[in-house]
Amino acid sequence: MTITIRSVEKKFGRYPALNKVDLEIADGELLALLGPSGSGKTTLLRTIAGLEFPDAGQVLFDGEDVTFASAAARRVGFVFQQYALFKHMTVAKNIAFGLDVRKGKDKPSKVEIARRVEDLLKLVELDGLGKRYPSQLSGGQRQRVALSRALAVQPSVLLLDEPFGALDATVRKSLRRELRRVHDATGVTTIFVTHDQEEALELADRVAILNKGEIEQIGTPDQVHDQPETAFVCGFVGEANCFEGQVSGGRFSAGPLGLPASGVREGSATAYVRPHDFVLDDGGFEVRVDRAHVQGALTTVNATAADGRHIEISASRAEATRFQGTVKIAARKAHVYAA
Amino acid sequence: MAAVSHRRAVDDPTWAKVLIVGVVMAFLALVLILPLAAVFVEALRKGLGPALDAVNNPDALAAVKLTLITAAIAVPFNAVFGLCAAWAIAKYEFRGKALLITLIDLPFSVSPVVAGLIYVLIFGLQGWFGEYLVDNDIKVIFAVPGIVLATVFVTFPFVARELIPLMQEQGTSEEEAAVSMGASGLYTFWRVTAPNVRWGLMYGVLLCNARAMGEFGAVSVVSGHIRGLTNTMPLHVEILYNEYDFVGAFAVAALLCLLAVVTLVLKTALEVGAPGMRGRGGH
Numbered sequence: 368m369t370i371t372i373r374s375v376e377k378k379f380g381r382y383p384a385l386n387k388v389d390l391e392i393a394d395g396e397l398l399a400l401l402g403p404s405g406s407g408k409t410t411l412l413r414t415i416a417g418l419e420f421p422d423a424g425q426v427l428f429d430g431e432d433v434t435f436a437s438a439a440a441r442r443v444g445f446v447f448q449q450y451a452l453f454k455h456m457t458v459a460k461n462i463a464f465g466l467d468v469r470k471g472k473d474k475p476s477k478v479e480i481a482r483r484v485e486d487l488l489k490l491v492e493l494d495g496l497g498k499r500y501p502s503q504l505s506g507g508q509r510q511r512v513a514l515s516r517a518l519a520v521q522p523s524v525l526l527l528d529e530p531f532g533a534l535d536a537t538v539r540k541s542l543r544r545e546l547r548r549v550h551d552a553t554g555v556t557t558i559f560v561t562h563d564q565e566e567a568l569e570l571a572d573r574v575a576i577l578n579k580g581e582i583e584q585i586g587t588p589d590q591v592h593d594q595p596e597t598a599f600v601c602g603f604v605g606e607a608n609c610f611e612g613q614v615s616g617g618r619f620s621a622g623p624l625g626l627p628a629s630g631v632r633e634g635s636a637t638a639y640v641r642p643h644d645f646v647l648d649d650g651g652f653e654v655r656v657d658r659a660h661v662q663g664a665l666t667t668v669n670a671t672a673a674d675g676r677h678i679e680i681s682a683s684r685a686e687a688t689r690f691q692g693t694v695k696i697a698a699r700k701a702h703v704y705a706a
Numbered sequence: 707m708a709a710v711s712h713r714r715a716v717d718d719p720t721w722a723k724v725l726i727v728g729v730v731m732a733f734l735a736l737v738l739i740l741p742l743a744a745v746f747v748e749a750l751r752k753g754l755g756p757a758l759d760a761v762n763n764p765d766a767l768a769a770v771k772l773t774l775i776t777a778a779i780a781v782p783f784n785a786v787f788g789l790c791a792a793w794a795i796a797k798y799e800f801r802g803k804a805l806l807i808t809l810i811d812l813p814f815s816v817s818p819v820v821a822g823l824i825y826v827l828i829f830g831l832q833g834w835f836g837e838y839l840v841d842n843d844i845k846v847i848f849a850v851p852g853i854v855l856a857t858v859f860v861t862f863p864f865v866a867r868e869l870i871p872l873m874q875e876q877g878t879s880e881e882e883a884a885v886s887m888g889a890s891g892l893y894t895f896w897r898v899t900a901p902n903v904r905w906g907l908m909y910g911v912l913l914c915n916a917r918a919m920g921e922f923g924a925v926s927v928v929s930g931h932i933r934g935l936t937n938t939m940p941l942h943v944e945i946l947y948n949e950y951d952f953v954g955a956f957a958v959a960a961l962l963c964l965l966a967v968v969t970l971v972l973k974t975a976l977e978v979g980a981p982g983m984r985g986r987g988g989h
């Protein structure tokens with residue numbers, strides 16, 4: 368199912384939650400909606416689901432206008448932020464709900480429903496837990512139930528709102544892989560919301576970055592990380608050192624830092640340098656190393672430049688010993704944006 | 707840390723604990739248990755026979771019947787509308803919501819006598835609809851409809867008050883999940899919303915019922931005190947008492963108390979049976 372969102376706008380009171388959002392999601396794609404809290408991710412997801420209706424613009428499913436169609440008519444599978452499992456129903460009943468509500472010849476037989484529930488439980492590795500109640504499950508297990516409940520209706524599109532938000536780090540990691548596996552196994556077009564850039568970059572085919580109700584950039588994880596189109600994306604995706612400075616004569620300067628900045632408007636500007644883009648360089652500027660901390664394969668260095676600004680550098684583990692006292696560094700790559 | 711204290715601040719000395727618990731117990735005994743016991747003692751002062759006679763007399767039986775009828779109408783009515791009001795307040799955003807919440811509390815803040823008078827003003831002979839009602843031979847005041855209306859008014863908040871916080875806490879996502887999977891509004895209500903609030907609903911219904919059977923003030927104003935016709939149990943107790951028929955008065959009062967005790971037992975059973983009812987957290 369291809370999903371097209373055309374200049375969708377949505378206001379709550381006078382506050383615009385979505386501002387002329389355009390987005391196209393390809394069939395079978397796994398797309399992440401990434402953005403800080405309050406940026407409109409949930410609103411956009413709910414608009415796609417038919418749980419919220421836009422003030423202007425269109426939502427198309429395979430070219431067909433579904434802007435004001437109900438959620439049920441769109442056949443979406445929605446995984447809510449807090450899962451919204453039916454507390455008084457068993458896991459099996461929860462998963463079967465979407466099939467149980469059907470009427471007439473659309474409704475599968477009891478045997479068929481039971482088999483389908485079994486298959487889904489197996490898919491999310493919860494076999495044998497069908498008779499439990501949601502309160503008897505761990506957070507990660509509840510999440511899996513919510514996922515299989517959404518998949519039970521064989522949705523045309525699977526929508527997940529911060530699916531791993533309420534889980535601890537380890538469970539989160541394994542569930543991420545799980546979602547990828549389920550997506551690959553079912554091939555269903557999937558959109559998930561997250562404010563965790565690591566999650567988005569690891570999991571998604573493409574990432575759409577939202578800020579204040581507008582899409583800042585859409586691209587593959589590599590694109591948004593390595594070629595951020597806006598200052599916001601650069602600051603939000605991946606780690607970055609931020610420098611406020613001036614551009615003149617095609618060069619950016621901020622204190623001791625000088626960078627090529629061809630094509631950037633003259634005047635005040637902001638430069639972002641990733642920690643791993645700072646390298647030891649005798650032609651560079653001096654910094655004092657405050658702390659070099661080895662963690663796994665990387666060395667994280669906290670340093671202070673001559674004018675007092677703090678700089679974070681990321682180097683390989685082997686280089687740890689070279690970051691001592693005062694060293695000279697240079698940025699081998701930077702992103703400069705006119706203010 | 708200089709002074710290490712092994713005693714927490716709330717760990718008062720034993721004598722204080724005994725004193726406080728003792729005072730509370732004595733107070734409860736004086737204010738609650740003693741009057742309740744007195745009712746039964748007075749009722750049985752001349753033995754069981756006269757007490758049973760007092761209850762088993764046509765006027766008393768008519769009063770019991772009227773009380774049960776009133777509760778049987780008022781309670782389901784308020785259960786349904788309380789549920790609707792709670793649903794509207796908890797699940798939808800609309801203008802005038804704050805006003806609606808205030809209105810729901812009105813019967814609690816207005817004196818029951820005033821509530822009764824309102825109905826007299828509206829439906830009484832001199833009231834707004836007085837002439838129309840007389841012309842069409844419909845009796846509201848000094849008749850069963852008036853008693854039911856007054857009772858409905860006075861007991862309206864119980865169910866709604868119980869359900870609003872419960873429903874607000876549960877939010878709308880379960881309903882949205884159901885609807886997004888193709889469930890109709892009614893199906894969603896019966897299969898998702900209702901089971902989630904059933905304990906709170908029953909609790910509210912019990913309280914509502916207790917008050918419906920016990921209401922005196924509002925009903926007294928609209929009833930007209932016609933023996934065997936418009937007397938509810940509480941009114942009947944008063945009449946007997948004013949006629950110095952103490953055994954009769956206390957016998958009927960004892961019956962009312964028994965109804966209250968049954969209600970309390972049911973309520974306790976509910977609280978034990980429904981995990982999380984008291985904390986309202988539930989699941």
Ligand SMILES: Nc1ncnc2c1ncn2[C@@H]1O[C@H](COP(=O)(O)OP(=O)(O)O)[C@@H](O)[C@H]1O
Pocket residue numbers: 379380383384402403404405406407408409410411
């Ligand atoms: N039902 C609502 N009523 C009023 N404001 C809302 C509502 N839902 C969302 N908003 C506002 O719209 C903005 C975007 O919200 P949301 O889509 O939930 O952001 P996100 O999911 O990215 O955190 C926020 O500022 C939020 O306060």
Ligand SMILES: [Mg+2]
Pocket residue numbers: 408409410
């Ligand atoms: Mg959100």
